[in-house]
Amino acid sequence: MSSELPPGQIAIDGFPRFGLTDYAARYSPDIPPMEIKIYGDVENSFSLTADDLVPLARQDQRSDFHCVTTWTSLDLAWSGVRFRDFYENIVAPKASPKDGATHVVFRSHDGFRARLPLEDLLADDVLLADSLQGQPLCPVHGAPLRLIAPAHYGYKSIKQIKAIEFWTDNTHFRPPALKFMDHPRARVAFEERGLWFPGWLLRYLYRPLVRKTIRLFERTVKE
Incomplete structure (x- = not known):
């Protein structure tokens, strides 16, 4: 945990359900089975x-x-x-990824998808998490299993994982929103909020949408 906020960030109370507005209504109180497909440029x-x-x-x-x-x-x-332990002890010996299969794509039960380089996922603080605040994950926060990558913006920490793919290139990934909104790494320390535009500029595009989006996602959970 950082002792101070990164550039452009504002602390809020609580931890809201949040995301692209197209996904707000894709909420189910039912927890899907914990069965995650591992595939891509792998031997098995x-x-x-x-x-x-x-x-x-x-x-x-x-x-x-x-x-x-x-x-x-x-x-x-x-x-x-740790994702690193998962990769080294399960993926590497069981799936045998091909040389260069370092482009990792995650897919969620609600259709959302995210990507990160394998080298970023092998950091000490990247988790496949099943618990939050001492309690099992609830559907709002990604049960049964989600990614947590604290060094990256939250849209990389995909919820309700249903597939993890290992590829030798990025041709198998299509951003879930406009292309400029998806940075391949989205590192918080470098303010990589998106493509083509400086991060400080994108703050002014995104910030006015926060409160309205929080209310939208809260409403869809209650309905």
Whole structure:
């Protein structure tokens, strides 16, 4: 957890359900089964279940969550397994990714998708998380399993993972919104809010949308 906010971020109370407005109504109170497809440029595709993660060491961490639209939720307590341990102990031996399969795509049950380079996912603080604030994840925050990548804007920390793909290039990924809104890395420290425009400029595009979007997502959960 950082002791001060990154450039352009404003701390808010709570941790709202948030995202692209097209996904607001794609909420279900039902938790999907924990079965995640692992495939792509690999020798062997397979499906991951909760039992497969049990042998991995659990990791507890506190980290801030930075949304690209400029809000930050501070000091959230997550628990799960390191993505690095998952990759080294399960993916590498079982799927045998091909040389150069370093473009990782995540797909969610609601149709959202995100990508990150494998080298970023192998950082110490990147988790496959199943617990928040000492409680099992709820549907609002991504049950049964979600990614947590604190060094990256929140849209990379995809919820309700249903597939993880390993590719040798980016041709298999299509951004879920306008292309400029999806940076391949979206690192908070470098204010990589999107493509083509400086991060400080995108603050002024995103910030006026925050309150309205929070209300929209809250309303769809209550309906």
